[in-house]
Amino acid sequence: MHYWLMKTEPASFSVEDLAAAPRRTTRWDGVRNYQARNMLRDQMQRGDEAFLYYSSTDVPGIVAIMQIVKEGYPDVTAFDRKDHHYDPGSDPLNPRWFMVDVQLKRRLARTITLEELRAHARKELRGMLLLRPGNRLSVTPVEAAHWKFILSLE
DNA sequence: GCCAACGTTGGC
DNA sequence: GCCAACGTTGGC
Helix, strand or coil, X not given: CCEEEEEECCCCCCHHHHHHCHHHEEECCCCCCHHHHHHHHHHCCCCCEEEEEECCCCCCEEEEEEEEEEEEEECHHHHCCCCCCCCCCCECCECCCEEEEEEEEEEEEEEEEHHHHHCCCXXXXXXXXXXXXXXXXXXXXXXXXXXXXXXXXX
């Protein structure tokens, strides 16, 4: 059982969108970074839990908990010419990009803001990848102790 | 809108 | 393989 943090911009995909999806489940497509791809493809397991994090918004922060319900499989949006994430370099016979399916477990009672997380960056959340200067990965692992602490803030 | 960080691309 | 140019991310 591992924990993760997955970023989304609420203007393009929000927790409301996820809540409204059939079975509150969606494919987490469009990731185009090799490090993140490797985690989606190789490390995420069914049953793992992930924070849903809002970036590029007024108040960046964690808004919900999701569960991985389908492990890594080829990201079909890479094969679709009309898709914004189309990648002519991804061969259907040897896919370059992967995605997982996530299901909304529950919304948090409130947003745990980035500002609040940063306030603990030197103690309880020391080493958390999200808080590392310059980090831009859209998928990051979260240590169990960090996960637990963050939920205690809720 | 700015800009620092950093990944990718491509000429050499 | 180097590295400058370029594009993207994402907080502010």
